Amino acid sequence: xxxxxxxxxxxxxxxxxxxxxxxxxxxxxxxxxxxxxxxxxxxxxxxxxxxxxxxxxxxxxxxxxxxxxxxxxxxxxxxxxxxxxxxxxxxxxxxxxxxxxxxxxxxxxxxxxxxxxxxxxxxxxxxxxxxxxxxxxxxxxxxxxxxxxxxxxxxxxxxxxxxxxxxxxxxxxxxxxxxxxxxxxxxxxxxxxxxxxxxxxxxxxxxxxxxxxxxxx
Amino acid sequence: xxxxxxxxxxxxxxxxxxxxxxxxxxxxxxxxxxxxxxxxxxxxxxxxxxxxxxxxxxxxxxxxxxxxxxxxxxxxxxxxxxxxxxxxxxxxxxxxxxxxxxxxxxxxxxxxxxxxxxxxxxxxxxxxxxxxxxxxxxxxxxxxxxxxxxxxxxxxxxxxxxxxxxxxxxxxxxxxxxxxxxxxxxxxxxxxxxxxxxxxxxxxxxxxxxxxxxxxxxxxxxxxxxxxxxxxxxxxxxxxxxxxxxxxxxxxxxxxxxxxxxxxxxxxxxxxxxxxxxxxxxxxxxxxxxxxxxxxxxxxxxxxxxx
Numbered sequence: 001x002x003x004x005x006x007x008x009x010x011x012x013x014x015x016x017x018x019x020x021x022x023x024x025x026x027x028x029x030x031x032x033x034x035x036x037x038x039x040x041x042x043x044x045x046x047x048x049x050x051x052x053x054x055x056x057x058x059x060x061x062x063x064x065x066x067x068x069x070x071x072x073x074x075x076x077x078x079x080x081x082x083x084x085x086x087x088x089x090x091x092x093x094x095x096x097x098x099x100x101x102x103x104x105x106x107x108x109x110x111x112x113x114x115x116x117x118x119x120x121x122x123x124x125x126x127x128x129x130x131x132x133x134x135x136x137x138x139x140x141x142x143x144x145x146x147x148x149x150x151x152x153x154x155x156x157x158x159x160x161x162x163x164x165x166x167x168x169x170x171x172x173x174x175x176x177x178x179x180x181x182x183x184x185x186x187x188x189x190x191x192x193x194x195x196x197x198x199x200x201x202x203x204x205x206x207x208x209x210x211x212x213x214x215x216x217x
Numbered sequence: 218x219x220x221x222x223x224x225x226x227x228x229x230x231x232x233x234x235x236x237x238x239x240x241x242x243x244x245x246x247x248x249x250x251x252x253x254x255x256x257x258x259x260x261x262x263x264x265x266x267x268x269x270x271x272x273x274x275x276x277x278x279x280x281x282x283x284x285x286x287x288x289x290x291x292x293x294x295x296x297x298x299x300x301x302x303x304x305x306x307x308x309x310x311x312x313x314x315x316x317x318x319x320x321x322x323x324x325x326x327x328x329x330x331x332x333x334x335x336x337x338x339x340x341x342x343x344x345x346x347x348x349x350x351x352x353x354x355x356x357x358x359x360x361x362x363x364x365x366x367x368x369x370x371x372x373x374x375x376x377x378x379x380x381x382x383x384x385x386x387x388x389x390x391x392x393x394x395x396x397x398x399x400x401x402x403x404x405x406x407x408x409x410x411x412x413x414x415x416x417x418x419x420x421x422x423x424x425x426x427x428x429x430x431x432x433x434x435x436x437x438x439x440x441x442x443x444x445x446x447x448x449x450x451x452x453x454x455x456x457x458x459x460x461x462x463x464x465x466x467x468x469x470x471x472x473x474x475x476x477x478x479x480x481x482x483x484x485x486x487x488x489x490x491x492x493x494x495x496x497x498x499x500x501x502x503x504x505x506x507x508x509x510x511x512x513x514x515x516x517x518x519x520x521x522x523x524x
Binding site for chain 2: 012
């Protein structure tokens with residue numbers, strides 16, 4: 001007999017889903033503030049300028065710290081003993097985003113193709129309203145994964161913003177998000193959640209778009 | 218979507234027996250107590266059906282789910298169950314059990330089956346102290362070395378605890394059929410009271426050497442994953458129960474599969490996990506009826522394998 005992914009599963013799909021319900025109840029009305037900040041990040045994605053992108057990167061860095069502390073350290077750790085080990089990795093990502101925001105040589109795509117821009121915008125929209133919409137569609141809007149409070153939409157919004165930032169430093173800042181995409185997709189797939197494919201699909205499309213853009217410049 | 222084990226009961230086939238069981242459980246009428254088997258090293262008897270906690274009791278601080286788990290624990294003791302198994306590996310399961318026991322006022326019949334799970338040579342005692350704190354009990358009945366992790370060090374420590382009267386039984390576990398050769402060596406050379414392995418109608422490797430060795434060495438056997446973590450129930454979902462179901466004493470697929478496991482003469486206790494009170498009653502009900510003999514057991518395994 002060999003190990004399967006389900007051998008490493010520690011909790012049920014129901015417990016996992018209810019985790020977000022309890023998270024939202026405990027944090028309300030932080031969601032409103034988080035969504036407003038996320039809307040600001042979205043503006044930077046749709047119409048990037050130096051200042052907007054720097055502010056957006058800084059805002060996302062704060063979100064990563066918040067998710068590390070409030071979600072992984074305090075919430076997810078109650079059912080997953082591995083969660084406290086993920087928290088510092090999210091803090092490292094926050095440091096990377098701050099570093100990028102303060103980089104004097106920060107460059108972003110002023111002139112990207114319509115496809116690239118559309119992809120980043122769609123990913124940004126999905127991060128902000130897509131996740132709550134899925135929860136609402138399933139009749140459980142109270143257990144929505146909210147950007148800035150939960151990891152998946154925060155990671156997606158980050159990847160959307162990094163899609164309009166060029167250079168190796170931005171590529172480095174994609175390492176942790178991609179790592180999380182793999183972890184969360186495997187977790188959700190093992191739990192039997194259909195939403196497991198969302199992040200990997202966006203991740204692949206955004207990375208492909210970045211690779212193609214880099215290859216042309 | 219989770220499988221509803223009641224949904225796979227073929228009502229028409231076994232209407233009489235099934236109807237009796239359901240109505241008894243729903244009306245609160247006391248069911249027959251589960252049959253017991255002796256722990257070879259002491260003669261103490263344990264009900265053939267225990268309660269596992271992997272995944273099901275890892276509910277964190279969710280108050281609704283904690284209460285649901287407490288209701289499962291209450292139904293388990295009410296139905297005559299005793300042994301509850303858990304591990305430091307199972308997230309918040311230890312604390313959930315502690316919550317349930319506290320609500321019940323710590324039933325005297327409870328038999329705690331805990332594990333030590335750390336590769337640290339010195340971390341075992343601290344892990345056990347944390348476990349006692351989670352359970353809210355002064356000592357454990359049984360502590361097993363989880364998945365043979367650092368077993369030499371931990372077995373020595375557990376034997377010292379037993380000698381000092383701080384532990385009643387010592388055991389060792391593996392799951393999903395792995396490392397059986399090493400387990401055999403431990404069983405053959407170390408003085409242990411319990412061994413815990415995976416056994417079900419599909420995973421039957423332990424029948425060859427582990428179970429006979431347990432009988433020969435006088436070691437009690439706890440069976441994990443009697444439903445293959447639910448995979449076996451999903452596998453038989455919608456499939457016809459055998460026309461000779463009545464011979465097995467079972468009324469549903471869940472009871473059929475569990476009856477196969479606990480009817481092996483070397484098995485002391487199986488530990489199916491569940492989040493539902495009706496499933497606990499259904500599981501305990503298996504041990505409250507006559508169990509299949511060897512001929513019928515082979516027929517049951519063959520039937521499941523043919524599906």
